[in-house]
Amino acid sequence: MREAVLRATLGELAERGYQGLTVDGVAERSGVHKTTVYRRWTNADGLISDALEVSEREPWPLPDTGSLQGDLRAITRLVLTSFTDPESGPVASAFVAAAVQSGRAAEALHRFFAARHQQAAEVVRRAVERGELPADTDAEEVIRIAVAPVYYRLFITREPMTERDTARAADAAALAAREGLL
Incomplete structure (x- = not known):
């Protein structure tokens, strides 16, 4: 039942976005009685929170190019693709939109x-082991610095984002990490 409801939630998000997500729509799409969906998830925010919780446990395909710069470039491209892909993009964008409008969704997205x-x-820890970076490098901060420009341009300024732009963001994060700034 949970799997059917979560699949239906993702389908509704893809087609209707956060504003169009309703418990009734998810219940109808999933074939699960709406009182059951209301009882377990309460509202659209509950559905989104649960979908994000399931997603956070799924492994992310990590690149292993043999260099920090190559790995960060692959990660920034992956982030861009996840939001621009015709299939996954609307769902990923709907999660961000939900987080802007709902505290519960924001906590789940965080x-x-x-x-x-x-x-x-x-990928940063491997770079430290290879001697590319100082031992005290904050690995998660390197990732945040690399992907931040992608999110900024996609969701704040709504500027186009190209692979060249993702490479530049990755390269800047790699340079800052090598210089011991992170």
């Missing part, structure tokens, strides 16, 4: 990103 940053920090 936990989701914290888990992603922790997973992705492995």
Whole structure:
């Protein structure tokens, strides 16, 4: 039942966005009686929170190019792709929109990103082990610094973001880390 409801939640988000997400719509799409959905998830925020909780536990495909710069470039490209892909993009963007409008969704999105940053920090730890970075480098901060420009341009300024732009963001984070700034 939970899987059906969460799949339906993602489908509704993709088609209708956060504003169009309703418990009734999810219940109808999932085939689960709406009183059951209301009882377990209460409202759209509960559905979003649960979907993000499930997503945060899924492993993120980590690159292993053999260099910090290559790995960070791959990660920033992956972030861009997750928001611009015609299939996954609307859902990912709906999660961000929900977080702007709902404290509960914002907390769930924070936990989701914290888990992603922790997973992705492995590429920084490997760079430390290879001797590319100082031993006291804050691995999660390197990841945050690399991906921040992608989110800024996608959601704040709404500027176009290209692969060249993602490479530049990754390169800046790699340089700052090598210089011991992170």
